[in-house]
Amino acid sequence: MGIEIIGIGSYLPEKILTNIDLEKLVETSDEWITTRTGIKERRIASESEATSDLAIKAAERAISNAKISPEEIDAIIVATITPDMAFPSTACFVQKGLKAVNSAAFDISAACSGFIYGLTIGKDLIKSGTFNTVLVIGGETLSKITDWHDRNTCVLLGDAAGAVILRKTNSSSDILSSYLGANGNYSDLLLMPGGGSRNPTTHKTVDEQLHYLKMEGNKLFKIAVKAMADSAQKAIALAGITCNDVNLIIPHQANIRIVEAVAKLLNVSMDKVFLNIHKYGNTSAATTPVALEEAIREGKVKKGDIVTLVAFGGGLTWGAVVIRL
C-alpha cells in the first residue's frame, strides 16, 4: 500500500509588495535584496485575513482537485508558526470553514520545516490505519509578526498557504521516505520571544518589541545549507534511490544562495531544483506545498516522477521527504 497525494491546492494573497515598495519603508535596495536573496516580490495578507483564511482557500482547491467532499476528511493538520490565536488550533478554524465535520484537527509547530513534519505525520496516521483521508496544510501570515522597520527580516518574508490531501493507493504513488531532525540548542537564532508563557503579553513586551520575528540570518545561513543537504541525502538514501533518480528537488525558499549551495553539495544541476523565491520570498511552512503545486501545474513534474521536498527553519528544525507522484 502506498500513500498518494490525491489533491493539491495553494493560495497566495492578492497584495504584492515589491522590492521597490520596500525601498520606501527601510534603508534597502532592489539590488541588495535581489543579489543577496533572489527575492523580487512577496505576497501580503490583508488586515482582515488570518492564517486560517489562507489555509481554507488552499484546502478548498485541494479538495476540488481531489474530487472529494469535505466530509470525507478524517484529519486536518495545519503546520504554522502564525496561528490565528494561541488556541484553539488554526486547524479547528479550518475545519469550521471547510465544514469538514468528520475530521480531527490539530496544529504542529516546526516553522519552515512544518509541512515536511506534517506530511510525515499524515502519512503515518494513514499507514497505521488510524485515518483514511488526511488534509495537510502549510499556512503562514508572517507579515503579521514582521517588524516592518527591520531590514534584516522584513525583506525576506511573505504570506501563503498550500494544502495536500493524502490517501491510500494501490498505484505506484507513494511517500517513499521521510527524514526529520532538530536542534533546540539553536532556538535563539530564529524566534518570536513574546506572547507565550515565557514572556506573557504585557505593555512591557510590546514596548520591547518581543512580538516580532527575530533572526540571526548570518549564523542560520551556514547551518541551513548543511542541514538541508544532509536531510535530502538521508531521505533519498532511505528511499533506496540516488540523487540521479530524483526528477525535481523542491527546497525551502529562504535564500537563493542557500538553495544554490545545497544543490552544489548534492551535486545536482539547478535545472533539477525548483525556484519561486523571486515571487513569494520565504513563506515558512507554506513554501514547499506552494512550490509543489506550482511545479505540478507548470508541468515540471508529472505522475510517476520522484520529487524531494527539503526544508529548514526555526527550532531549529529540518527534514526531507521523497515522494513518487
Ligand code: UT7
Ligand atoms: O527560513 C529559514 C531560516 N532563515 C534562513 O535560513 C535565512 C538565512 N540567512 C540569509 O538568508 C542571509 O543571511 C540574509 C539574507 C538574512 C542576510 O544576508 P547576508 O549576505 O548574510 O548579509 P549580512 O547579514 O552578512 O549583512 C551584510 C550587510 C550588512 O552591512 P555591513 O555590516 O556589511 O555594513 C547588513 O547590515 O548587508 C546589510 N543588510 C542590508 N542592506 C540592505 C542587511 N539587510 C539588508 C537589507 N538591505 N535588507
